[in-house]
Amino acid sequence: MSEGQKFVKEIYEALRSSPQWNEILFVIIYDEHGGFYDHVPPPVTGVPSPDDIVGPEPYKFKFDGLGVRVPAILVSPWIEPGTVLHGPSGPYPTSEFEHSSIPATVKKIFNLREFLTKRDAWAGTFECVLNRSSPRTDCPVSLPEPVKMREIEANYEDAKLSEFQEELVQLCAVLKGEHAQDHFPHRLVQDMKVFQAVEYVGGAFQKFKDDCDNAIRNGADESHIVCSLAPHQPKRRVSRSFARKLCSCLTCGPN
16 A cells, blocks of 8 residues: 555656646546445446446346445645535536546546547536636645555465455456365365465466457357366356355456
8 A cells, every 4th residue: 555655656746846737637546445344335326327338148237337435636736725525516416426527527628529428428527626716836845755554574475365365266266267166165275375375366367368368269259258167177066155146247358
């Protein structure tokens, strides 16, 4: 986490020292929420699908909902100190701030001709934060050094897996096709060390990618579900755990 904050610090200080500082809006946004609990349920009503694409069977996901909230920080000398945006004022009653708000705001500021999708046409915009008549002159030139939350132990790679790490390995076992074997799920991770888990996860993703590439070369559509099976291993009947249900909807793609 501290490395990410260090990266933000470096970018900010480069922008702050730039001759173009008074023309800059620095947008910091996160792709994930980091696993932290959020008491606000993700919106699922009135959220348009970007392009009306529907996912494959059996789930037929319509992409008409949002995910868990993520932080967004706007930095500019044209923003009043302490400004907080709690929600947009449009363009629709159900509009929310989300990642598509970035292209929507760019379109509005520069008066571009068209939206990219229905989603950014719906998303709230945040140009209203640029509400000063003149740029601030009190923005710090440098930021404090980020402090590490904890030091990594010297023998960390030889440590046993945490419960969360075990679950990640078990998810990857589905990608690798080993979820039908007798050692899944518990014996697979019983004596596994961190360095072994890293190798296993990397190999699982590589095998899944190779299986997807082979499926496409053999004429499969990109929306087809790819099921990997470990070679020369008898299949057994196992209960459909949450992990298996989650991974059963993974689809192959060109990348």
